[in-house]
Amino acid sequence: MGSSKASIPRIVIVGGGAGGLELATKLGRRLGAKKRAEIVLIDAAATHIWKPLLHEVATGALNTGEDEVNYFGHAHRNGYRFEFGYMDGLDRERKVVRIAEVRDDTDELLAEPREIGYDTLVLALGAIANDFGTPGAQDHCMFLNTPEDAEKLRKKILALSFAVGASGNPVKKLNIGIVGGGPTGVELAAEIDHTIREMHNYGAGLTPAQLEITIIEGAERILSTAPESLSHYATDALAERGILVACNSRVSEVTDAGFALANGRTIASDIRVWAAGVKAAPWLTTLGLATNRFNQIEVTTTLQTLTDKHIFALGDCANAPDGEGGKPLSATAQVAHQQASWLADALETLLAGREVKPFVFKPQGVIVSIGKHTAVASLASVVGPKRDYYVEGRGAKLIYASLYRLHQAAVHGWVLAGLLWIGDKLRRAAQPALKLH
Numbered sequence: 078m079g080s081s082k083a084s085i086p087r088i089v090i091v092g093g094g095a096g097g098l099e100l101a102t103k104l105g106r107r108l109g110a111k112k113r114a115e116i117v118l119i120d121a122a123a124t125h126i127w128k129p130l131l132h133e134v135a136t137g138a139l140n141t142g143e144d145e146v147n148y149f150g151h152a153h154r155n156g157y158r159f160e161f162g163y164m165d166g167l168d169r170e171r172k173v174v175r176i177a178e179v180r181d182d183t184d185e186l187l188a189e190p191r192e193i194g195y196d197t198l199v200l201a202l203g204a205i206a207n208d209f210g211t212p213g214a215q216d217h218c219m220f221l222n223t224p225e226d227a228e229k230l231r232k233k234i235l236a237l238s239f240a241v242g243a244s245g246n247p248v249k250k251l252n253i254g255i256v257g258g259g260p261t262g263v264e265l266a267a268e269i270d271h272t273i274r275e276m277h278n279y280g281a282g283l284t285p286a287q288l289e290i291t292i293i294e295g296a297e298r299i300l301s302t303a304p305e306s307l308s309h310y311a312t313d314a315l316a317e318r319g320i321l322v323a324c325n326s327r328v329s330e331v332t333d334a335g336f337a338l339a340n341g342r343t344i345a346s347d348i349r350v351w352a353a354g355v356k357a358a359p360w361l362t363t364l365g366l367a368t369n370r371f372n373q374i375e376v377t378t379t380l381q382t383l384t385d386k387h388i389f390a391l392g393d394c395a396n397a398p399d400g401e402g403g404k405p406l407s408a409t410a411q412v413a414h415q416q417a418s419w420l421a422d423a424l425e426t427l428l429a430g431r432e433v434k435p436f437v438f439k440p441q442g443v444i445v446s447i448g449k450h451t452a453v454a455s456l457a458s459v460v461g462p463k464r465d466y467y468v469e470g471r472g473a474k475l476i477y478a479s480l481y482r483l484h485q486a487a488v489h490g491w492v493l494a495g496l497l498w499i500g501d502k503l504r505r506a507a508q509p510a511l512k513l514h
């Protein structure tokens with residue numbers, strides 16, 4: 078399994094997330110199944126869940142058991158091989174990736190450390206939230222980086238809403254503070270609000286009036302990277318639901334009682350979530366590849382690392398300039414999805430010994446979900462920059478939902494994605510809308 082000595086080239090992709098799994102699927106079908114290249118996907122988890130769904134996992138609106146993809150089964154059906162394990166090192170001279178030993182939940186050793194050789198390596202390792210070194214953030218905040226984080230948050234919300242509801246004190250409140258008024262923070266706040274209302278309808282937990290959610294944002298408006306009018310739409314939609322927004326508010330310290338802001342204000346919070354900022358995992362700076370101050374791997378417009386042209390990086394772990402204009406691309410599923418499609422074509426072209434043109438991002442607009450039935454979307458980039466085109470409500474929600482369906486189509490093909498969509502509809506008609514245990 079060490080270095081690749083086979084007659085066909087071996088392409089190793091590390092990270093089977095929004096970008097990596099789509100890339101492995103495309104390359105597996107096009108090259109792996111036809112034995113034109115050996116495609117290997119490595120991931121630290123045994124199953125994939127699309128990261129933009131994590132706020133729905135955190136509220137029980139989505140059951141991971143139903144929406145996750147098992148890598149082993151998926152690899153078998155799509156012409157690539159899956160290797161389960163956490164990459165913790167790289168030897169560029171020998172062209173091998175190092176995988177740490179694998180242990181189960183009871184700490185039993187399942188696999189010794191191992192090495193996997195590559196001819197071409199693609200790093201698609203994602204990112205984590207950036208707490209900017211804020212004192213107390215790591216100890217007193219919950220995060221939303223992994224399905225395990227989302228599950229912990231779900232259980233905490235369920236437990237505390239039950240406790241407040243069961244206290245019999247109608248003025249007692251459950252305070253939830255969310256740092257970050259970007260899409261993640263906004264979507265999470267609206268989803269928690271929706272969940273508490275739904276639970277109340279079921280006769281469980283606290284009343285909606287006992288819930289107080291505050292989004293804490295350092296910039297002067299939420300969704301600060303989206304057009305201003307979209308921020309206004311979203312602010313109004315949150316206000317209608319009673320969700321508070323504190324803009325121009327920088328967190329200076331987090332304690333187990335809440336957030337201390339730089340402007341002297343404090344926000345009491347029983348549950349504290351850090352959903353601001355993005356950085357790559359710090360260990361990426363140890364690989365001998367050039368990285369930026371957010372630990373992201375520096376790549377060219379063809380996604381090749383500045384240090385080694387046989388190593389590519391995409392998605393949140395990469396700092397990639399746009400092929401048109403050179404602006405750094407943001408850490409979104411939209412970017413990871415387009416980079417994966419582009420790289421699948423590019424690797425085929427490079428294998429054939431031809432040159433590739435730079436990757437150019439085609440923005441599809443900004444879409445933010447606000448609860449079960451609403452989303453706000455700015456589609457100016459799709460319909461043309463001269464028209465400020467916004468959609469709200471169910472229309473926007475439909476467009477939002479189609480993003481996930483596109484990911485499913487990339488991973489399963491259109492037919493299976495269509496069947497899964499029908500299956501979801503049927504399942505949701507037959508089951509409670511929330512996972513309450």
Ligand SMILES: Cc1cc2nc3c(=O)[nH]c(=O)nc-3n(C[C@H](O)[C@H](O)[C@H](O)COP(=O)(O)OP(=O)(O)OC[C@H]3O[C@@H](n4cnc5c(N)ncnc54)[C@H](O)[C@@H]3O)c2cc1C
Nearest residue numbers: 092094095096120121128129164203392393408409410411
């Ligand atoms: C709650 C939430 C909501 C979001 N909503 C949106 C949205 O609406 N629209 C949008 O465009 N973007 C959204 N995003 C951002 C989007 O999820 C990311 O930009 C996208 O998932 C990045 O894709 P990726 O392939 O780079 O990484 P990821 O999808 O994060 O995948 C990384 C993969 O690498 C694996 N991995 C990590 N480290 C290792 C290691 N050392 N060894 C082996 N495997 C490893 C992980 O297990 C994971 O499978 C949201 C993010 C969050 C958290």
